[in-house]
Amino acid sequence: MTFLPLNDADAASVHTVKEGDSLYKIGQTYGVSVLSLKSINQLKSSTIYPGQELKLPEKITDEEFDLLARLVHAEAKGEPYAGKVAVATVVLNRVDHPDFPNTIKDVIYAKDSGYYAFTPVANGQIDLPADEESKKAVKEALAFRGQGNGSLFFYNPKTATSGYVATREVTVKIGNHVFAK
Structure with a gap:
């Protein structure tokens, strides 16, 4: 089972970053890894900004x-x-x-x-x-x-x-x- 979607069509949904969000907090909320969040959104660091839209990778059932x-x-x-x-x-x-x-x-x-x-x-x-x-x-x-x-x-x-x-x-x-x- 892979947890890193291969392209945009594979992304389950989108999360709009709110004040106080972090990749870790988003990962916990949706049950996805920080590494896969970074990968699917092509992030080189863990810095995110309010209003930014992040694609969410596939999660476990x-x-x-x-x-x-x-x-x-x-x-x-x-x-x-x-x-x-x-x-x-x-x-x-x-x-x-x-x-x-x-x-x-x-x-x-x-x-x-x-x-x-x-x-x-x-x-x-x-x-x-x-x-x-x-x-x-x-x-x-x-x-x-x-x-x-x-x-x-x-x-x-x-x-x-x-x-x-x-x-x-x-x-x-x-x-x-x-x-x-």
Whole structure:
């Protein structure tokens, strides 16, 4: 799935910049990345002006957003907000990486050696509704898509059963989770 429209006809809609807007704020509002906003509007910097019209790139579907928010809620319940953003970022990084499926749904439901990649899929927690903080974390991850440390994995060292993830390069530790690439 690509998130950068190929031409003007592919742009979903337009946002007219208001006083106090930033590319990050616009990205969070519409669930699109700052990088794709800059790309589609051919911006060389992050400077925008009130009254300026910005084309909006394609965003993920409502179903994908809900699924990702439910995964974040199930995987990072009780973790700091930054950890929730990082969990969503791992899924988005996998979508963008050639070694993983290219849709949010396919990444979340992927199996490796017969096991689901994410525990909440296996134990049914993925079916529980997401809380508002998890939804907010997904919006932030979408806005900053492509600008993180490239994390493709996360695990809790106290509960992880696979030694493979522990061999990966650690990118950040947040709460009880270790993120790696």
